[in-house]
Amino acid sequence: MLTATYAILFYLATALLLAGLLVKVVQYARTPAPLKIPTMPAPLTRRGVGLRILREIVLFESLFKSNKWIWLFGWVFHAALLLALMRHLRYFLHPVWDWVVLVQPFGMYAGFAMLGGLAALWGRRIAVQRIRYISTPSDHLMLVLLIGIAASGLGLRYVARTDIVALKQFILGLIRFDWQPMPADPALMLHLGLVILLMIVFPFSKLLHAPGLLFSPTRNQTDDARERRHLAPWAARLEAGGE
Amino acid sequence: MNEYKIPELGDYATIPDLDPGSMSHSHPFPAAPEHQTALGFPGELVEDWHDQAIGKLGELLEKSRGLRVFLDSCVHCGACTDKCHYFQGTGDPKNMPVARQDLLRKVYRRHFTPWGKFPLTRWLVGAEDLTEAVLDDWYSYFHQCSQCRRCSVYCPYGIDTAEISMAAREIMDHIGKGQKYCNEIIGKVHKIGNNLGLPGPALANTLEGLEEDILEETGVAVRLPLDEKGADILLVTPSADFFAEPHVDGLIGYAKVFHQAGASWTISTHASEAANFAMFIGSYEQMREIALRIRKAALDLGVKRIVFGECGHAWRVAYSFLNTLAGPFDFLDRNYPIPQHICEYTHDLIEQGKLKLDRSKNDHMTLTFHDSCNVARATRMGDMPGGQFEIPRAIIRACCNNFVDMAPDTIREGTYCCGGGGGLLTDDLMELRVKGAKPRMEALTTVIKESGVTHMAAICAICKSQFSKVMPKYGIGMDRIVSLHQLVGNAIVLDRAGDGSSGE
Numbered sequence: 001m002l003t004a005t006y007a008i009l010f011y012l013a014t015a016l017l018l019a020g021l022l023v024k025v026v027q028y029a030r031t032p033a034p035l036k037i038p039t040m041p042a043p044l045t046r047r048g049v050g051l052r053i054l055r056e057i058v059l060f061e062s063l064f065k066s067n068k069w070i071w072l073f074g075w076v077f078h079a080a081l082l083l084a085l086m087r088h089l090r091y092f093l094h095p096v097w098d099w100v101v102l103v104q105p106f107g108m109y110a111g112f113a114m115l116g117g118l119a120a121l122w123g124r125r126i127a128v129q130r131i132r133y134i135s136t137p138s139d140h141l142m143l144v145l146l147i148g149i150a151a152s153g154l155g156l157r158y159v160a161r162t163d164i165v166a167l168k169q170f171i172l173g174l175i176r177f178d179w180q181p182m183p184a185d186p187a188l189m190l191h192l193g194l195v196i197l198l199m200i201v202f203p204f205s206k207l208l209h210a211p212g213l214l215f216s217p218t219r220n221q222t223d224d225a226r227e228r229r230h231l232a233p234w235a236a237r238l239e240a241g242g243e
Numbered sequence: 244m245n246e247y248k249i250p251e252l253g254d255y256a257t258i259p260d261l262d263p264g265s266m267s268h269s270h271p272f273p274a275a276p277e278h279q280t281a282l283g284f285p286g287e288l289v290e291d292w293h294d295q296a297i298g299k300l301g302e303l304l305e306k307s308r309g310l311r312v313f314l315d316s317c318v319h320c321g322a323c324t325d326k327c328h329y330f331q332g333t334g335d336p337k338n339m340p341v342a343r344q345d346l347l348r349k350v351y352r353r354h355f356t357p358w359g360k361f362p363l364t365r366w367l368v369g370a371e372d373l374t375e376a377v378l379d380d381w382y383s384y385f386h387q388c389s390q391c392r393r394c395s396v397y398c399p400y401g402i403d404t405a406e407i408s409m410a411a412r413e414i415m416d417h418i419g420k421g422q423k424y425c426n427e428i429i430g431k432v433h434k435i436g437n438n439l440g441l442p443g444p445a446l447a448n449t450l451e452g453l454e455e456d457i458l459e460e461t462g463v464a465v466r467l468p469l470d471e472k473g474a475d476i477l478l479v480t481p482s483a484d485f486f487a488e489p490h491v492d493g494l495i496g497y498a499k500v501f502h503q504a505g506a507s508w509t510i511s512t513h514a515s516e517a518a519n520f521a522m523f524i525g526s527y528e529q530m531r532e533i534a535l536r537i538r539k540a541a542l543d544l545g546v547k548r549i550v551f552g553e554c555g556h557a558w559r560v561a562y563s564f565l566n567t568l569a570g571p572f573d574f575l576d577r578n579y580p581i582p583q584h585i586c587e588y589t590h591d592l593i594e595q596g597k598l599k600l601d602r603s604k605n606d607h608m609t610l611t612f613h614d615s616c617n618v619a620r621a622t623r624m625g626d627m628p629g630g631q632f633e634i635p636r637a638i639i640r641a642c643c644n645n646f647v648d649m650a651p652d653t654i655r656e657g658t659y660c661c662g663g664g665g666g667l668l669t670d671d672l673m674e675l676r677v678k679g680a681k682p683r684m685e686a687l688t689t690v691i692k693e694s695g696v697t698h699m700a701a702i703c704a705i706c707k708s709q710f711s712k713v714m715p716k717y718g719i720g721m722d723r724i725v726s727l728h729q730l731v732g733n734a735i736v737l738d739r740a741g742d743g744s745s746g747e
């Protein structure tokens with residue numbers, strides 16, 4: 001019963017996550033940007049634009065210019081999240097790749113860094129008047145959700161250790177469509193339940209900032225308006241029909 | 244005009260405490276029915292304005308990826324909250340860029356996202372119906388954004404509040420809630436050819452008068468040709484240049500540069516306006532119509548090049564949009580940038596050693612330079628990113644011995660808007676304009692005190708008008724703002740003999 005519930009939820013969440021993201025990405029890709037609006041100074045070449053976006057993804061360049069505290073907490077959280085995700089790959093792989101093995105100890109500390117970053121972000125959201133003003137309940141809940149995931153994950157490692165061999169069997173079973181029993185461990189149920197929730201809300205929430213960055217015209221356009229004529233399909237129709 | 248307090252200047256921009264609602268009374272005069280209908284918008288608020296507004300928002304979402312991505316992506320991180328000069332000057336939280344966006348975003352969420360559509364989760368994501376009160380907020384606060392894009396520099400996803408303001412104004416125009424200042428002016432351009440409504444004969448008169456002035460002052464016959472067919476260069480400049488100080492000194496400066504270069508050039512009555520206020524109301528169609536006037540003038544006069552005078556948003560439309568709106572320009576000379584900025588033109592001549600400049604002519608001034616927001620964050624000059632910052636400064640240095648920059652976080656890409664951009668340069672928004680100028684006034688006052696700066700140069704008609712009006716409120720004389728080409732005009736040595744008709 002437990003296994004079936006979580007298995008079905010996982011499939012559902014994965015499907016929603018992928019389908020939701022796909023719909024959004026297709027929507028973004030299909031919607032034209034009618035005018036050249038890169039925030040200047042902008043790169044003159046596609047390569048330069050690629051680097052600009054890479055710097056935004058890896059270093060959070062604009063945020064660094066903007067606010068050092070938000071940058072610090074945000075960057076630490078995201079970097080730690082990445083490490084934690086890499087660490088979790090071991091549950092999905094058999095045999096486990098070498099670099100995933102190497103990453104294990106870092107991934108462990110990452111859990112704490114993630115928690116710290118999230119707590120600091122939440123602290124700012126509550127303490128700084130300006131940020132409190134713009135926060136909606138969902139902004140707080142999203143942080144609660146992430147904190148819950150990080151905390152329950154750390155709990156599984158340090159407080160109520162779960163049977164990770166059985167867990168791996170369960171996950172591999174999901175991937176192979178050959179269900180294996182999920183360990184009936186409340187902490188694990190909580191951890192996985194929260195992850196499922198996150199997967200479901202991702203494509204319908206502000207977490208869309210992840211694909212959004214790639215499609216943001218102020219960041220992904222080349223500064224070449226004088227050299228190359230940029231024309232949206234609907235604008236071309238306007239031209240053909242008008243005058 | 245109600246009384247308001249002029250902000251006290253600190254040494255550096257401090258972040259004000261929130262003062263909710265302190266600017267909710269500020270809104271521009273609404274457009275009269277005839278200003279609306281002249282542009283094809285409904286004369287007054289239509290009956291089913293709510294549904295029409297949502298419909299228009301849906302249409303804009305289909306047409307502009309930027310709008311969609313910006314509305315989806317904000318994580319409410321707060322990094323932009325202290326970046327807007329209107330927030331810094333007023334403390335009104337709805338002038339924080341993200342809060343301004345949220346005025347539209349909450350309606351977007353209500354009608355275009357699952358959580359917002361579903362009644363039980365609506366409150367979670369801050370989704371709200373477009374009520375009359377929300378519409379009033381739109382009218383008020385989307386007219387407290389000068390579309391300067393400062394916030395977009397600092398947002399981790401490049402969310403550009405200017406785009407959101409433009410979309411909101413476009414929606415409001417389409418339900419009959421337009422703004423008088425912009426829409427009246429756009430009507431004048433369609434009808435007469437320029438923002439001031441200056442007809443051809445008056446323009447001819449003005450230019451003749453200027454020729455006489457220059458002759459009297461320098462003894463050299465510098466021409467300001469109008470509608471001369473077969474000229475090489477079409478100069479498109481903001482109509483303020485024909486009209487008021489310090490703009491007109493800039494125009495005299497361009498004329499002297501053209502004269503000294505021996506260039507054949509002309510102004511056009513049909514395109515006697517570089518400004519394109521349609522950008523401010525977010526209307527692609529209106530913007531295109533105005534841009535096409537320039538194309539037509541260039542074709543009719545048979546010119547080979549187009550050069551733009553000093554105007555910030557005009558240069559944005561010219562540099563970034565003209566090719567899109569009114570191109571392709573295959574009929575122009577491809578050896579030169581299409582279009583070219585007057586600063587690029589002058590700078591090239593300086594580089595080639597073709598202008599003799601006597602810096603001592605500007606020795607009575609110590610200059611600083613105000614980077615206009617649109618030039619800085621929405622365009623380029625020259626062939627290097629950041630040329631829009633370097634080229635004007637190089638020209639100033641070539642013309643003046645004394646130049647000092649303002650604080651680094653208030654110039655270049657971080658420059659503060661003058662407070663009057665984006666279609667807000669109107670007397671009915673005076674309080675907003677004065678308060679919005681605060682960060683720039685702070686930076687300027689600091690270099691006045693610490694470095695003995697006497698004048699600030701600018702390359703934007705709106706900046707120049709705004710500063711000459713607002714600086715006195717902060718105890719700085721209105722004559723302290725100068726055109727960049729005024730400095731060139733002062734320094735240039737006119738020794739090219741000739742009648743001013745086409746040279747080499």
Ligand code: SF4
Pocket residue numbers: 326327328329338339340343387388389390391392393394395403404405660
């Ligand atoms: S574009 Fe400029 S005026 Fe508008 S919200 Fe951003 S910083 Fe403020």
Ligand code: SF4
Pocket residue numbers: 316317318319320321322323324340341397398399400401402
């Ligand atoms: S910086 Fe960008 S993501 Fe952060 S609150 Fe402002 S608009 Fe939203």
